[in-house]
Amino acid sequence: MRAGDEVAFVELAGKYQGAMLSVARGYVPSGAVAEEVVQDAWVGVLRGIGRFERRSSFRTWLFRILVNRAISAGARERRSIPMDDMGPVVDASRFDAGGNWHVPPEPWADQVDDKVVAAKIAARILAAIGELPLQQREVVTLRDVQGLSSEEVCAVLDISNGNQRVLLHRGRSKLREVIGSEFGSMR
Amino acid sequence: MTRLRLRPRHGLVCRQAVELVTDYLEGALSQTQRRRFEAHLIRCPDCPEYLAQIRAVITLAGSITPDDLTPRMRGEFTTLYYRWRADEARDPQ
Numbered sequence: 671m672r673a674g675d676e677v678a679f680v681e682l683a684g685k686y687q688g689a690m691l692s693v694a695r696g697y698v699p700s701g702a703v704a705e706e707v708v709q710d711a712w713v714g715v716l717r718g719i720g721r722f723e724r725r726s727s728f729r730t731w732l733f734r735i736l737v738n739r740a741i742s743a744g745a746r747e748r749r750s751i752p753m754d755d756m757g758p759v760v761d762a763s764r765f766d767a768g769g770n771w772h773v774p775p776e777p778w779a780d781q782v783d784d785k786v787v788a789a790k791i792a793a794r795i796l797a798a799i800g801e802l803p804l805q806q807r808e809v810v811t812l813r814d815v816q817g818l819s820s821e822e823v824c825a826v827l828d829i830s831n832g833n834q835r836v837l838l839h840r841g842r843s844k845l846r847e848v849i850g851s852e853f854g855s856m857r
Numbered sequence: 858m859t860r861l862r863l864r865p866r867h868g869l870v871c872r873q874a875v876e877l878v879t880d881y882l883e884g885a886l887s888q889t890q891r892r893r894f895e896a897h898l899i900r901c902p903d904c905p906e907y908l909a910q911i912r913a914v915i916t917l918a919g920s921i922t923p924d925d926l927t928p929r930m931r932g933e934f935t936t937l938y939y940r941w942r943a944d945e946a947r948d949p950q
Contacts, residue, residue: 769870
């Protein structure tokens with residue numbers, strides 16, 4: 671990209687667009703503003719790429735630029751972790767009085783090894799990620815879809831590792847439920 | 858996440874184990890907690906499947922390829938790129 675050609679740039683933009691929109695949406699009031707923030711961040715990336723020194727990974731650098739732009743565009747400061755979604759990740763009715771499974775999970779994990787099944791489910795998981803509460807969506811998108819490390823995610827979103835794990839835990843647990851019911855309906 | 862009080866002598870129950878799955882996968886459990894969690898997995902007929910499902914979720918999420926850009930966005934990014942090139946040519950850093 672340093673040598674520069676627009677095909678490489680557009681490809682790069684495409685690779686990160688979904689995740690960037692999802693993150694930007696956490697700071698600004700509308701999807702339209704989020705799109706502007708993402709574009710603005712890319713302008714910053716193009717201007718700064720010559721000075722990018724690989725002290726951090728490109729992804730961390732990219733998402734930091736995004737978050738900084740989003741905050742200044744953004745009307746609101748980063749909210750604290752909302753406490754309204756802090757119940758157990760598996761419904762209490764699934765357990766007996768002693769806390770052991772009363773209705774255990776229907777097995778499906780090994781079916782994911784089947785490529786055809788996995789492809790079918792992957793489409794559903796993308797939609798399910800879109801339905802997660804914002805901060806869970808950010809963390810799951812950066813960690814599990816984009817493959818950032820926990821340290822990178824904490825640096826990008828400026829959250830503690832503990833909070834990162836809480837959000838990841840809740841997000842992944844919800845996705846498990848969605849996928850489970852998807853397999854249930856395939857049976 | 859609900860803070861779970863770990864009962865040293867009785868080991869974990871499933872309701873507690875499912876809340877520890879992420880910390881386990883993230884390597885964030887203390888050695889004692891991890892041992893207790895793993896002991897539960899050996900004992901429990903169902904929690905291994907739960908853990909496998911969370912792992913499958915991670916694999917599935919990692920297999921998503923980002924959507925291709927819409928033609929409109931492709932156009933916008935191409936414009937963005939050429940505008941930057943023009944700026945650079947005018948005002949090299």
